[in-house]
Amino acid sequence: MGRGPSIENRKNAEDARRGKIFTKLIREITIAARNGADPAGNARLRVAMDKALSSNMSKDTIERAIKRGSGADGADDMQELRYEGYGPSGVALIIDAMTDNPVRTVADVRHALSKHGGNLGTSGSVAFQFKRVGELVFDTSAAGSEDTLLEVALDAGADDVVAEGERGTVLCAPDAFEDVKKALTAAGLSPLSADIVMRPENRVEVSGETAQTLRDLLDWLDELDDVQDVYHNAALGD
8 A cells, every 4th residue: 555655746747847848849949940840841840849749749739839839829928038148166157948937937047046056147158168069868888889980970060979987979060960860760760869968168077065065056957847958068878
């Protein structure tokens, strides 16, 4: 009898987490669809749809988000906002949000930062430390997969392949993202994640209490409904 509630609680927690992920994916699709409802001519929408499908979102849900964003299913009043700031020990942060209430969102973000020894910065205060790139992460534990990844990625126009343990990260220009992804998929390499991100040019080492405080801050920000993505320049072990 004692195990039932525990299993139910875990399921409820998983359902809540899944719901939050879906909310953010739907928001991304809705915003992307403003630039056209046809993914063939809208690279950002293609990326958003691929992420949603890989998270097992139904095609009907995706279509509804596209209609809402393109104006075919009512007005959409979401705004995209980017905040720059600092976490504990001056770790640089970029926080991307989508919101229908910017006053609420900036207050929530500012509160999260101040509770963890950070603060908001001005526009441009940390952005120069990041570069917008296509980033595809692969499991390279299988024999020969790292060599295949390197060869196919570079042939397809990728800029670099970074090996980190049993992970291989392919980096490319945003404009080359689709071509690189298609080439890798055609070679039988399925990414663990694939997105266009803000990647730090250099990472700073953090440890001990600072690392834990930063993890707590990242968790807090991730829980905020309006926050879509958070990028930082700390070297944090998974």
